[in-house]
Amino acid sequence: MRTLLLLGWIGLAGCESRNGEYPISKEKLDTVRHNVYPVSVRPLIFETAFFEGTTLTQHSTRLRFCPIHIGDLQVTTGKVIADCPVTVKDGVPFLADFPVGAFPVQLAIATIKTDERVAFSRILFSPAPVARWEMALLRGQKPLPLYDTSYYGYGVDGGIGLFIDSAANAVMQADDKLDSAMTDSMFIYSMKVHTRDTWDYGVYRFKGQNVAVFSTGWGDGFYGSYIGYDAEGKICRLLTDFGVVDWQGEK
Template sequence: MHKRTITICMMVVVLFSCISKNKVSSNTNDVIVPTAKFDQTDTIPKITIQDTSLVFPQIFEGSFFADTKVAQFGTEITFDKIAVGNLKVSSGQIIATDPVTLSDAVAFNENFPIGEFPVELAMANIKTNRDRRFAFARVKFSDKPIRKWSFALLPGQPPIPLKSKEIYGYGVDAGLALFVDQVAKNSLNTLLDKNWDNIFSEKFKDYLNYDFQKQNAVFFSTGYGDVFYATYIGRDSDGKICQLLTDFDIVLWRNATEW
């Protein structure tokens, strides 16, 4: 575990440049724009989604459509969907967390479908400074329409409303998050301790589907880096799980005045 901690600062500098929500990326491929160029008082997003059948929060699924637009902070956000391969689910127990804290992480309460399921990332394209950030990451178990979203709960957590002032989630210290099956957790944790530098070298950019011992984990960069992120479950009309989705807090959908 100590090796991971030692390399965190280097990773953050290389990959994410230690930014916050009120700053823009210092990636040399970006056009740098002073924070003052953004209207920091414009925190109520105007969300335009063509598919009117989506349930609240519509942006959860809408962010995976190229025609979705968000006006926020005085700029426009559009989205790209990136497919990163399948996640192998062998136990039905899934963990979403920062890889640095994987050893202490526990699986969500739910029993998820067993098999191999696509993982997709919604990339937010922020017009004003030509920045690109992952807004959402999801495991898609079914194509059936989602009829309800709720927080993904850990053991001992009571349900709370989606618009609660407090949220459940996990903190990020490495600018990274992952989805992994509970059975694969211990083996992956050992591999990370021994091979962190090799797995997350300076060649790592946005995401990684990492195979090991007939299992795998999917890693991805996290919105604006080291913050606190919530994960949600989408269910169909029969209550069956369709999606597991982590929100990287790019779109402030909780502030929206229209649903």
């Protein structure tokens, strides 16, 4: 059984990067600073990880969270794909219809002793509090209870995940010349600009479209995505969990 205990809030001046063997970006991280509000909808950490200064204890180890904004994703069709660069060519959008527009992509960075990991990524469709969470489904998938031992998700091979609109993915895949250049342009150079010791990210723009890419937790794995709905039943979040937090212990 996995356990989670919320300890409370601490004040932070912002996220701090650490020096490592690779060049570290000199840029100042765009720390997300929300007004903290009571969270009662479980999993609590899906929301509280994006409040600057949240801490929790997991298996006697303390985690501290710092949320950052990495850029805005263009959603033109309302059909969003969460996937890995290796398999996005055949990526399938979620069944849900998401709002259309440009929306912030945010990462919740967990500091664990001397390590830092991307615990969650999300698209913030609105600042409204989440009234309920549901597992994000692809066409043909049956709904599962949130705390089920089984879950849907996507596999990662290369330690990178992404969010992209289905129309942007079609543009990317339809252009052979663009497609052949994507690996270096999107998944190497654009992310090197935003490199930290154990994680990095990038927002790559092409032909009037864009894609948000980011490190995934401890690296390769299988990661589930979840949709947050507000009190009026409107979608306000799309979140991917990278397995850093054992949130099942909340229930």
